[in-house]
Amino acid sequence: KQSAVIAPSILSADFARLGEDTQAVLDAGGDWVHFDVMDNHYVPNLTFGPMICKALRNYGITAPIDVHLMVEPVDELALAFAGAGASGISFHPEATRHVDRTISLIKEAGCKAGVVLNPATPLDSISCLLGKIDMILLMSVNPGFGGQKFIPYVMDKIRQARAIIDDTGRDVRLQVDGGVDVDNIGELWEAGCDTFVSGSAIFGSGDYARTIARMNAEIDS
Ligand code: DX5
Numbered sequence: 001k002q003s004a005v006i007a008p009s010i011l012s013a014d015f016a017r018l019g020e021d022t023q024a025v026l027d028a029g030g031d032w033v034h035f036d037v038m039d040n041h042y043v044p045n046l047t048f049g050p051m052i053c054k055a056l057r058n059y060g061i062t063a064p065i066d067v068h069l070m071v072e073p074v075d076e077l078a079l080a081f082a083g084a085g086a087s088g089i090s091f092h093p094e095a096t097r098h099v100d101r102t103i104s105l106i107k108e109a110g111c112k113a114g115v116v117l118n119p120a121t122p123l124d125s126i127s128c129l130l131g132k133i134d135m136i137l138l139m140s141v142n143p144g145f146g147g148q149k150f151i152p153y154v155m156d157k158i159r160q161a162r163a164i165i166d167d168t169g170r171d172v173r174l175q176v177d178g179g180v181d182v183d184n185i186g187e188l189w190e191a192g193c194d195t196f197v198s199g200s201a202i203f204g205s206g207d208y209a210r211t212i213a214r215m216n217a218e219i220d221s
Protein backbone atom coordinates (compact mmCIF):
# COMPACT_ATOMS: atom_id res chain seq x y z
CA LYS A 1 0.00 0.00 0.00
CA GLN A 2 1.26 3.47 -0.86
CA SER A 3 1.36 6.47 1.48
CA ALA A 4 -2.00 8.03 2.22
CA VAL A 5 -3.34 10.82 0.06
CA ILE A 6 -6.29 13.04 0.94
CA ALA A 7 -7.93 14.43 -2.19
CA PRO A 8 -10.53 17.06 -1.31
CA SER A 9 -13.27 17.17 -3.94
CA ILE A 10 -13.77 20.74 -5.10
CA LEU A 11 -17.28 19.75 -6.16
CA SER A 12 -18.13 21.01 -2.68
CA ALA A 13 -15.97 24.18 -2.89
CA ASP A 14 -17.34 27.68 -3.39
CA PHE A 15 -17.44 27.92 -7.20
CA ALA A 16 -17.61 31.70 -7.09
CA ARG A 17 -14.21 31.76 -5.37
CA LEU A 18 -12.81 28.54 -6.78
CA GLY A 19 -9.13 29.52 -6.94
CA GLU A 20 -9.01 30.84 -3.38
CA ASP A 21 -11.06 27.99 -1.94
CA THR A 22 -8.92 25.37 -3.71
CA GLN A 23 -5.74 27.00 -2.43
CA ALA A 24 -7.27 27.14 1.05
CA VAL A 25 -7.99 23.41 1.16
CA LEU A 26 -4.44 22.66 -0.04
CA ASP A 27 -2.96 25.02 2.56
CA ALA A 28 -5.09 23.14 5.11
CA GLY A 29 -3.31 19.88 4.25
CA GLY A 30 -5.11 18.51 1.20
CA ASP A 31 -2.68 16.54 -1.00
CA TRP A 32 -4.46 16.43 -4.36
CA VAL A 33 -7.29 18.41 -5.92
CA HIS A 34 -10.11 16.01 -6.86
CA PHE A 35 -11.83 17.50 -9.90
CA ASP A 36 -15.28 16.00 -10.63
CA VAL A 37 -16.34 16.41 -14.23
CA MET A 38 -20.05 15.78 -14.87
CA ASP A 39 -21.71 16.07 -18.28
CA ASN A 40 -25.47 15.75 -17.64
CA HIS A 41 -25.36 12.62 -19.80
CA TYR A 42 -23.29 9.94 -18.10
CA VAL A 43 -24.49 11.39 -14.78
CA PRO A 44 -27.50 13.61 -14.08
CA ASN A 45 -25.53 16.70 -13.12
CA LEU A 46 -23.25 19.27 -14.76
CA THR A 47 -20.04 20.77 -13.40
CA PHE A 48 -16.92 22.05 -15.11
CA GLY A 49 -14.52 21.24 -17.93
CA PRO A 50 -10.90 21.67 -19.03
CA MET A 51 -11.05 25.49 -19.11
CA ILE A 52 -11.64 25.56 -15.36
CA CYS A 53 -8.79 23.12 -14.81
CA LYS A 54 -6.52 25.37 -16.84
CA ALA A 55 -7.77 28.41 -14.90
CA LEU A 56 -6.76 26.75 -11.62
CA ARG A 57 -3.27 26.14 -13.02
CA ASN A 58 -3.07 29.76 -14.18
CA TYR A 59 -4.21 30.88 -10.74
CA GLY A 60 -1.16 29.11 -9.31
CA ILE A 61 -2.44 25.74 -8.10
CA THR A 62 0.58 23.43 -8.28
CA ALA A 63 -0.75 20.35 -6.44
CA PRO A 64 -1.70 17.27 -8.47
CA ILE A 65 -5.08 17.69 -10.13
CA ASP A 66 -6.92 14.36 -10.02
CA VAL A 67 -9.56 14.50 -12.73
CA HIS A 68 -12.56 12.19 -12.29
CA LEU A 69 -14.40 12.05 -15.59
CA MET A 70 -18.09 11.21 -15.31
CA VAL A 71 -18.62 11.80 -19.01
CA GLU A 72 -19.50 9.86 -22.14
CA PRO A 73 -17.66 9.54 -24.45
CA VAL A 74 -14.27 9.88 -22.76
CA ASP A 75 -11.35 10.20 -25.18
CA GLU A 76 -11.65 13.74 -26.47
CA LEU A 77 -12.23 15.26 -23.04
CA ALA A 78 -9.43 13.18 -21.52
CA LEU A 79 -6.99 14.65 -24.04
CA ALA A 80 -8.31 18.14 -23.39
CA PHE A 81 -7.72 17.68 -19.67
CA ALA A 82 -4.19 16.42 -20.27
CA GLY A 83 -3.58 19.68 -22.13
CA ALA A 84 -5.22 21.70 -19.37
CA GLY A 85 -2.84 20.58 -16.63
CA ALA A 86 -4.43 17.41 -15.24
CA SER A 87 -2.00 15.12 -13.40
CA GLY A 88 -4.16 12.00 -13.41
CA ILE A 89 -7.32 11.15 -15.30
CA SER A 90 -9.81 8.51 -14.21
CA PHE A 91 -12.81 7.40 -16.24
CA HIS A 92 -15.69 4.95 -16.05
CA PRO A 93 -14.90 2.04 -18.42
CA GLU A 94 -18.52 1.61 -19.55
CA ALA A 95 -18.45 5.19 -20.84
CA THR A 96 -15.85 4.50 -23.52
CA ARG A 97 -16.02 2.02 -26.38
CA HIS A 98 -12.38 0.87 -26.26
CA VAL A 99 -11.15 0.93 -22.70
CA ASP A 100 -7.58 -0.14 -23.41
CA ARG A 101 -7.21 2.54 -26.05
CA THR A 102 -8.49 5.21 -23.67
CA ILE A 103 -5.90 4.20 -21.06
CA SER A 104 -3.14 4.36 -23.67
CA LEU A 105 -4.27 7.81 -24.81
CA ILE A 106 -4.17 9.15 -21.25
CA LYS A 107 -0.73 7.72 -20.57
CA GLU A 108 0.72 8.86 -23.87
CA ALA A 109 -0.53 12.33 -23.01
CA GLY A 110 1.67 12.20 -19.91
CA CYS A 111 -0.97 11.61 -17.22
CA LYS A 112 -1.58 8.84 -14.72
CA ALA A 113 -4.56 6.71 -15.73
CA GLY A 114 -7.27 5.38 -13.46
CA VAL A 115 -10.44 3.35 -13.93
CA VAL A 116 -13.54 3.98 -11.87
CA LEU A 117 -15.97 1.28 -10.80
CA ASN A 118 -19.49 2.18 -9.74
CA PRO A 119 -20.70 0.52 -6.54
CA ALA A 120 -22.34 -2.43 -8.31
CA THR A 121 -19.70 -2.95 -11.03
CA PRO A 122 -17.62 -6.08 -10.35
CA LEU A 123 -13.85 -5.98 -9.98
CA ASP A 124 -13.48 -8.75 -12.59
CA SER A 125 -14.31 -6.24 -15.28
CA ILE A 126 -10.85 -4.67 -14.99
CA SER A 127 -8.70 -7.76 -14.42
CA CYS A 128 -6.97 -7.36 -17.81
CA LEU A 129 -5.98 -3.78 -17.00
CA LEU A 130 -4.07 -4.28 -13.76
CA GLY A 131 -0.70 -4.22 -15.49
CA LYS A 132 -1.43 -0.93 -17.16
CA ILE A 133 -3.35 1.40 -14.84
CA ASP A 134 -2.03 3.64 -12.05
CA MET A 135 -5.16 3.73 -9.94
CA ILE A 136 -8.44 1.96 -9.25
CA LEU A 137 -11.18 4.28 -8.01
CA LEU A 138 -14.02 2.55 -6.22
CA MET A 139 -17.19 4.62 -6.02
CA SER A 140 -18.88 4.27 -2.67
CA VAL A 141 -21.92 6.28 -3.79
CA ASN A 142 -23.68 6.48 -7.15
CA PRO A 143 -21.82 9.17 -9.10
CA GLY A 144 -23.37 12.54 -9.74
CA PHE A 145 -23.69 14.32 -6.41
CA GLY A 146 -21.71 15.21 -3.33
CA GLY A 147 -23.06 14.70 0.15
CA GLN A 148 -24.41 11.15 -0.23
CA LYS A 149 -24.06 8.31 2.27
CA PHE A 150 -21.32 5.67 1.97
CA ILE A 151 -22.78 2.41 0.59
CA PRO A 152 -21.72 -0.26 3.14
CA TYR A 153 -21.21 -3.21 0.78
CA VAL A 154 -18.35 -1.34 -0.92
CA MET A 155 -16.21 -2.04 2.17
CA ASP A 156 -15.86 -5.72 1.14
CA LYS A 157 -15.09 -4.74 -2.41
CA ILE A 158 -12.25 -2.54 -1.12
CA ARG A 159 -10.73 -5.53 0.71
CA GLN A 160 -10.97 -7.63 -2.45
CA ALA A 161 -9.43 -4.88 -4.57
CA ARG A 162 -6.54 -4.55 -2.08
CA ALA A 163 -5.83 -8.28 -2.34
CA ILE A 164 -5.96 -8.17 -6.15
CA ILE A 165 -3.58 -5.19 -6.29
CA ASP A 166 -1.17 -6.79 -3.82
CA ASP A 167 -1.09 -9.92 -6.00
CA THR A 168 0.15 -7.88 -8.94
CA GLY A 169 3.04 -6.42 -6.96
CA ARG A 170 2.53 -3.15 -8.84
CA ASP A 171 2.06 0.28 -7.29
CA VAL A 172 -1.58 0.76 -8.15
CA ARG A 173 -3.36 3.26 -5.96
CA LEU A 174 -6.71 2.31 -4.47
CA GLN A 175 -8.95 5.35 -4.20
CA VAL A 176 -12.39 5.58 -2.61
CA ASP A 177 -14.90 8.29 -3.48
CA GLY A 178 -18.23 9.06 -1.84
CA GLY A 179 -19.36 9.54 1.73
CA VAL A 180 -15.82 9.52 3.16
CA ASP A 181 -15.54 11.32 6.51
CA VAL A 182 -13.60 11.40 9.77
CA ASP A 183 -15.71 8.54 11.14
CA ASN A 184 -15.08 5.98 8.40
CA ILE A 185 -11.65 6.92 7.00
CA GLY A 186 -9.78 4.77 9.55
CA GLU A 187 -11.77 1.70 8.57
CA LEU A 188 -11.25 2.47 4.88
CA TRP A 189 -7.49 2.68 5.38
CA GLU A 190 -7.54 -0.61 7.29
CA ALA A 191 -9.53 -2.19 4.47
CA GLY A 192 -6.80 -1.19 2.02
CA CYS A 193 -7.55 2.22 0.52
CA ASP A 194 -4.63 4.64 0.25
CA THR A 195 -6.26 7.57 -1.57
CA PHE A 196 -9.30 9.28 -0.10
CA VAL A 197 -11.66 11.63 -1.87
CA SER A 198 -13.75 13.77 0.43
CA GLY A 199 -15.96 16.67 -0.53
CA SER A 200 -18.78 17.63 1.81
CA ALA A 201 -17.04 16.34 4.95
CA ILE A 202 -14.16 18.78 4.39
CA PHE A 203 -15.82 21.75 2.71
CA GLY A 204 -18.91 21.48 4.89
CA SER A 205 -16.82 21.64 8.05
CA GLY A 206 -16.02 25.07 9.40
CA ASP A 207 -12.33 24.28 9.67
CA TYR A 208 -10.67 22.50 6.73
CA ALA A 209 -7.32 22.11 8.49
CA ARG A 210 -8.86 20.58 11.58
CA THR A 211 -10.95 18.13 9.55
CA ILE A 212 -7.99 17.03 7.41
CA ALA A 213 -5.79 16.70 10.49
CA ARG A 214 -8.45 14.52 12.14
CA MET A 215 -8.64 12.37 8.99
CA ASN A 216 -4.86 11.93 8.96
CA ALA A 217 -4.91 11.08 12.66
CA GLU A 218 -7.44 8.29 11.97
CA ILE A 219 -5.14 6.90 9.29
CA ASP A 220 -2.05 7.03 11.54
CA SER A 221 -3.66 5.43 14.56
C1 DX5 B 1 -19.56 12.04 -6.76
C2 DX5 B 1 -18.16 12.58 -6.86
C3 DX5 B 1 -17.47 12.73 -5.56
C4 DX5 B 1 -18.11 13.68 -4.60
C5 DX5 B 1 -17.83 13.17 -3.24
O1 DX5 B 1 -20.01 11.74 -8.04
O2 DX5 B 1 -17.36 11.72 -7.63
O3 DX5 B 1 -16.11 13.06 -5.74
O4 DX5 B 1 -17.65 14.99 -4.68
O5 DX5 B 1 -18.50 13.98 -2.35
P1 DX5 B 1 -18.72 13.57 -0.86
O6 DX5 B 1 -17.40 13.44 -0.20
O7 DX5 B 1 -19.54 14.70 -0.33
O8 DX5 B 1 -19.49 12.26 -0.86
Ligand code: ZN
Pocket residue numbers: 009034035036068177197
Ligand atom coordinates in the same frame (compact mmCIF):
# COMPACT_ATOMS: atom_id res chain seq x y z
ZN1 ZN C 1 -15.18 12.05 -7.74
